[in-house]
Amino acid sequence: LACSAGSQRTRPKFHVLAFYTVKTEADHLDFARQAVTFFADEAKRDNFDWHVTTNWNDLNAANLQHYQLVVWLNDSPHDPSQRSAFEQYMKRGGAWLGFHFAGYNDSSTGWPWFSRDFLSAVFLTNSWPPLPAELTVEDRSHPVTRGLPATYISPANEWYIWKPDPRAGKDIHVLVSLSPANYPLGMKDTLVSGDLPVVWTNTRYKMLYCNMGHGDKIFTSQIQNQLFRNAILWLGDAVKSSSP
Numbered sequence: 001l002a003c004s005a006g007s008q009r010t011r012p013k014f015h016v017l018a019f020y021t022v023k024t025e026a027d028h029l030d031f032a033r034q035a036v037t038f039f040a041d042e043a044k045r046d047n048f049d050w051h052v053t054t055n056w057n058d059l060n061a062a063n064l065q066h067y068q069l070v071v072w073l074n075d076s077p078h079d080p081s082q083r084s085a086f087e088q089y090m091k092r093g094g095a096w097l098g099f100h101f102a103g104y105n106d107s108s109t110g111w112p113w114f115s116r117d118f119l120s121a122v123f124l125t126n127s128w129p130p131l132p133a134e135l136t137v138e139d140r141s142h143p144v145t146r147g148l149p150a151t152y153i154s155p156a157n158e159w160y161i162w163k164p165d166p167r168a169g170k171d172i173h174v175l176v177s178l179s180p181a182n183y184p185l186g187m188k189d190t191l192v193s194g195d196l197p198v199v200w201t202n203t204r205y206k207m208l209y210c211n212m213g214h215g216d217k218i219f220t221s222q223i224q225n226q227l228f229r230n231a232i233l234w235l236g237d238a239v240k241s242s243s244p
Helices: 002-010 026-046 080-091 112-118 222-242
Strands: 015-019 049-053 069-072 095-099 123-126 131-137 151-157 160-162 172-178 197-202 206-210
Touching (some): 080 112
Parallel strands (some): 015 069, 095 206
Antiparallel strands (some): 197 206
């Protein structure tokens, strides 16, 4: 009985499968590699199972049934069968956490469900070069932003602006946005105005998108690291609480 109880205590709370690609720009790969280490440490501390792959063919129905949460660190699926498997996974109650380029989509992407129904945003433009920015925590009562201050300085990142604005989506709940105090932001590609959600969830799904994810400075803020920690635990717990 003691052995059984001990095994029960050490059983992972939930299982995560993270995807990234090495065939991308250096800043996106730097972030992904640091994220792999960061979340591996979090998995040990918070007792969840963390698996990582660079093989996007692992995004299939048979494999996804073993995981409660999927994370995209620096890319998204391009193959129609992978996209279909992910769409069905989310519609059946799976969870997703995406960073920066994982949400990138434009007129050439050809995945309307992702851009319109799921993310509710299409890439318009970005700031350049990567710069720190003041972020406003719009909903401090949400589990993802619990313990965060009203504003904080996020480390250097390339910031995206979207059209349509995700905030216009009826099911979108914006948690963090770029403070207007940052404008003008950039040197070569300068953002001068506009609403810029940075972290949001589509309440129809168990999902969260974070615009952070460009370069090797992302994990240098303990405040922002707390947001990432909260995010993965919130998504994992959301799935667990809804399981039979």
